[in-house]
Amino acid sequence: MSMLLLVRKETVSTRYKVVVCRDLGPDVMPLLRGKPELELVVWPEDRACDRRWLLENIHGAAGVIVMLTDKVSGSSLQVVSTMSVGYEHVDVNAVAKRGLKLGYTPDVLTDAVADLSVMLALMAGRNGGIGISVVQKGQWTEYPWAPFGFCGPQLSTTAASPTRKIGFIGFGRIAQATLARLVPFGITHCLYSSNPSSAPSSERDAQLAQKYNLQSVKRVDIDEVARESDVLFILAPGGSGTYHVVNETLLRKMKPTSILVNASRGTLVDSDALAKALREGWIWGAGIDVVEGEPQVSVDHPLVKEPKCVIVPHIASATLETRRDMATRAAQNLIAAILGGQMPAQVDLRGFA
Amino acid sequence: MSMLLLVRKETVSTRYKVVVCRDLGPDVMPLLRGKPELELVVWPEDRACDRRWLLENIHGAAGVIVMLTDKVSGSSLQVVSTMSVGYEHVDVNAVAKRGLKLGYTPDVLTDAVADLSVMLALMAGRNGGIGISVVQKGQWTEYPWAPFGFCGPQLSTTAASPTRKIGFIGFGRIAQATLARLVPFGITHCLYSSNPSSAPSSERDAQLAQKYNLQSVKRVDIDEVARESDVLFILAPGGSGTYHVVNETLLRKMKPTSILVNASRGTLVDSDALAKALREGWIWGAGIDVVEGEPQVSVDHPLVKEPKCVIVPHIASATLETRRDMATRAAQNLIAAILGGQMPAQVDLRGFA
Missing domain, CATH: 3.40.50.720 (NAD(P)-binding Rossmann-like Domain)
Incomplete structure (x- = not known):
């Protein structure tokens, strides 16, 4: 036929x-x-x-x-x-x-970016960048298992450490998807700062707190977010309105065991200030997907030189x-x-x- | 006074x-x-x-x-x-x-190890080791943002890809704590294999499925865990009873987009077989906290040489x-x-x- x-x-x-x-x-x-x-x-x-x-x-x-x-x-x-x-x-x-x-x-892209935000929070807290580097350089043999080797602050709560405050600069879809993923880690409080022009959402926040069984979900000023957060996620738009919103003044307010995650745009963070914060121990570590001036980021970049800065090359939505x-x-x-x-x-x- | x-x-x-x-x-x-x-x-x-x-x-x-x-x-x-x-x-x-x-x-240590297991799953899926290495070597400039650059399989479900099967070899406290953390990522199925001598727990499994709103939580044979899992976590005890339970035969049954995570003991995995699996694309990537023979793991170790193998130096409980x-x-x-x-x-x- x-x-x-x-x-x-x-x-x-x-x-x-x-x-x-x-x-x-x-x-x-x-x-x-x-x-x-x-x-x-x-x-x-x-x-x-x-x-x-x-x-x-x-x-x-x-x-x-x-x-x-x-x-x-x-x-x-x-x-x-x-x-x-x-x-x-x-x-x-x-x-x-x-x-x-x-x-x-x-x-x-909400879920892909939220996934990566969780990854960066864990990598920064757990000294993941340092750990990977030790193995890649063949130095593991110099670091046999030790009671406090490679220890960092734990994302999950424990019986003796039952409080975790998670902060967000920007609290849109991606931030809320990140929050949802952190609930089973035992987090207890969510703080966020938003664009001043956006309407208050206390009813929505109360619903989120109830849904996730958190002690509170609260919009506060950005200084309080910096002061209180164990992990601070930057998930706000780029552009001139948010340029260097994370600067030396803000970083100095953070806790020495706190983690900074940026999966939004590099322009929100002053790279020099963040490098100084890591070097001098104002914060514990950082996990960043974006860097101001990317992809022109050389081995001499101040953040590349900081062992406690985990950097991936703008892959937050890369699935x-x-x-x-x-x-x-x-x-x-x-x-x-x-x-x-x-x-x-x-x-x-x-x-x- | x-x-x-x-x-x-x-x-x-x-x-x-x-x-x-x-x-x-x-x-x-x-x-x-x-x-x-x-x-x-x-x-x-x-x-x-x-x-x-x-x-x-x-x-x-x-x-x-x-x-x-x-x-x-x-x-x-x-x-x-x-x-x-x-x-x-x-x-x-x-x-x-x-x-x-x-x-x-x-x-x-349950929660610390579960946290790290999630971190390793994300790192392996999202090409995190490769991404970090590109930045550390100053090569980011060669990889400007591209539609499919650095893409890997997504842990979270999406509207067009609504199923995620998570497998466990060993389903004790740590595995269950890992499962709990993955629920908000949208996982739909949990498969596990256990020590043959342990009693069946179908009632417990049904309760877990209901609690987490999963389509199923099911004990199956280890081959089915390998075949079906999108992410396979090894969280079983070490020792002779589990020696090289992950070998070439098992790895060949896994999906090309699947992820292997080992946060238990290095002896459970045949390192040569895993390196071959990664090199030849039988699986997508691996995230491992433990390696047989650690800490004697040199730059010539077959797993250290695999870009798709993310290795941290036995830090699963290191918080x-x-x-x-x-x-x-x-x-x-x-x-x-x-x-x-x-x-x-x-x-x-x-x-x-």
């Missing part, structure tokens, strides 16, 4: 040029390629796209999918779709003024599942903005421009 | 020599020093005690406090008190035959809080065994010797 397969070439009257700053992988590119109305221009290499390539190709484009590292403008654009939850790399005022749509990828979801969301945002339909996640630009 | 302080020197008729193989720190040594009946002989250095020193001093001793690395025998002994939950370094048959008491330190509790327990066990009273944690030696 033989079959004749007839393929009808669809006629598309209007085509929209779309620039895609990185290949989004075999699961997601077909979403874009399946739209005959879109004329795709995809950065062909396995590295961040050249700015010159981008500026050349953005001319006449209706939409662009960008990564964290890409900055773009173009007069023909209808939509900027960023594969990230943060959009501090986008000139939001300019986007708003020109009436563009801005898509982003919140929610889908196979989450990045596929983020890429899908970025493609869907772009398609909806150009071809019509509801964008799955659009930044509300009222109040800008 | 002046006071005359009279100190009565107590007369102690019988004194018991006690050998302490490591200084137990300023919080715990006073417990022992406060007993005038005990004549303490304490290894004076900040390293594992010499075997020769131990054998010289054990002569005539009524009790000894040992670490994991100490092996001891002595004809005058009434008690061996080990500062560890495992006692595979103690010749239990000989201890039982001679009617000695054996003290150990279970329970107090300030827990080690203090373990040392306290070890001192209390010894004191009770010699001076009378209930030992807080005595190994049941019926069935041995």
